[in-house]
Amino acid sequence: MPSISVLLSTVNENANVFRMKLNYSEPKIYTGGVDVNRWSSLTKKEQQQALDKDWFVYFSFRDPKTGRLKKRPQIKGGANRLKTKKERLTFLKIIQRNLLILLEAGFNPYKDNSDLEEDFLNGRLLNGKRSTSNTKTVEKAHLITEKSKAPKEKESVQNNMVSIKEAFGIALETKKQVLNQNSFSKYRSRINAFKKAMSELYSENDSITSITKKDVIGYLNETLTRTSARNRNNVRTDLSSFFQALEDNELIENNFIKKINILKAVPKRNKSYTPQIQKDITDYLEKNDTLLLLFVQFVCYNLLRPIEVCRLKIGDLDLNDRKIYVKAKNSPVKIKIIPEIMLAQIPDLTKKNKEHYLFTPYGLGGEWKVADNDKRNYFTKRFKKVKDHLGLGIDYGLYSFRHTFISKLYREFVKATTPFDAKTKLMLITGHTSMDALDKYLRNIDAALPEDYSNLLK
Template structure:
């Protein structure tokens, strides 16, 4: 009766390769059999709705995939674009009848949308889309949600973990993330009484704990500084900003000119808890921003952009963070540095440097911790002390002379 619902992505040639074109209209389309001729219609049915509001390729694809899932669902329910009454029939059917597995998951997420931040909503779709593709391949997407069992949930988790070509061969932490996000969506299915319990909650997934809080060695810091200053000045300035400000990557990349007060030497940031915090601009930060001439720039300009100079960068925060993370990984791999050391490690080195410097200057340890709390933004002395122990800042003095037994 109808074709597969697909996404039309216009292309342009860039460097001899066809690339998605954001300057042209994207849409989702499908063909439907003409009830008069009995043949598949030549003209596709299209929808452009909201798709071209996406500012990046990734955003447009996410919106378009959501429409593919929605349209596929209503076609499975019997929607006929040639029949004016079919839309009402489908709407009534969706109200009166048990939804399919596909519908239950997609509608659950749509119902949660009002309570979610835009980026959280997009993140949920990032995890839901592979699941929808899997149930389609398994031929169960159109089955009633009542037929979905824990065996299906476990089978999908196994598929994510199994080696290629039989599975996705994802890292245990990624599998755990998929489970957590699908569990959050399915909790709405349970809340709507389409399922008795959340089948994802009880699934045991193996999560590998990374070695946290790994600072760089002195030699590694020097190597990174020398390499980035010469070959990637943009990354060098970004890493310096982390080191001197103790700001997180996402916080730095959200900073716009309007958040900076050069007279008071402060930067306003939105923290992980969605609160506004003010960071003191110490001299290296102030000089960097002064050299950029932020006082003469438009308020909406971001400080760090791919061009290497302030400008408008409307990309979503996750993609911004990934942009700089990818650049840093290239440097780290080139220099042969432990892959568990990340841009976050510069905060650890900064904390170590300040702690050891203050202790060597004779400042009492309790006073050092109190002063550092204001800089690192830890919420308690206990949390800061634990952090300092983790990064090697608080170590006992040599106790070998205290032994009374030689061994």
């Protein structure tokens, strides 16, 4: 009777999926008593302790005498001569896959499997059924069957052959065409971090379909432990977008990330400034950093986001027509007016190069060839000196000025008109694309406050 090790080595790489039996358990891999999905979070000592143990494939088969599933001998196949987790896991996954093919083909450790071995060796096994015809006849029948399948099924077979390396390259290139530089930079960073984590489990030449929902859940759980629920949800969103790109390009059957739940996360936002804090900040900046003061005024009076101020070039300001052309978050370019209060703060820019950025570390107007995020981070750090001087915590930032002045505008508008009319006017200034979006924003920053209701409590 041929041993299971001999049979495993003869399984055809292109064998089809066979009909599932109920007299065996699904083969599993023992990985030294640790969860390999959390491998990168283990200490070097814990990783080595796991590698010092034997790794193997194990399964159970129904005993014909008792009718119960009984564990079979462990299958190591020389895996423990391999020194790294990646090598061992890749090797054992091949054994696991081939063992499952054998079991589905009818392998029974309590019977003679000589015929099964011969069928695999001679290529006479097709769709789990033995054929008495010669190999060429079987191959011809298999070819005819493949040609008669629906186009979608043929594409599915082809797609399963796309490697992890190829799939990541295709999906990233697709997203690069539709995301702006700032968004794509964040997206690529998260996807590459995920790819690195998957390289601990799979070879880059493995099929993209090797990555399972369980693998992704393990990665998200590790992200949650290391960071926060909010960041975990953001990673999930990017992974869902990534796998959707794979589905759209027919590299996978479906985007299973959609079925992974979103965790409840408390949103963080910058607090609005009180009138006294605004005065203290202005007084400090007038004496110590007039460039940063002008930066803040663009946020306050033009209600720009800090990153939008960083994108401004000299040529984006038309001071004669009192217009400013802004590359906004939700559109290529938005045109806004420059209010008189802001116009009075802007110095003469006529001698500046229109292609130069308005704000640079060295002053107004100049070349500054770094990413938008890095520009924003620079001014955020520069503003931290002001916060440290005034003893302001992490809840305050440059974005707080936008919240503060939008709230101020809304409360002034609503004094003379209805809330709906006030928000209609405000939308033209803030650049929100819908009333619902503006409503949500105003609720988040507590812009709408009730009148004093003391008389109702007497």
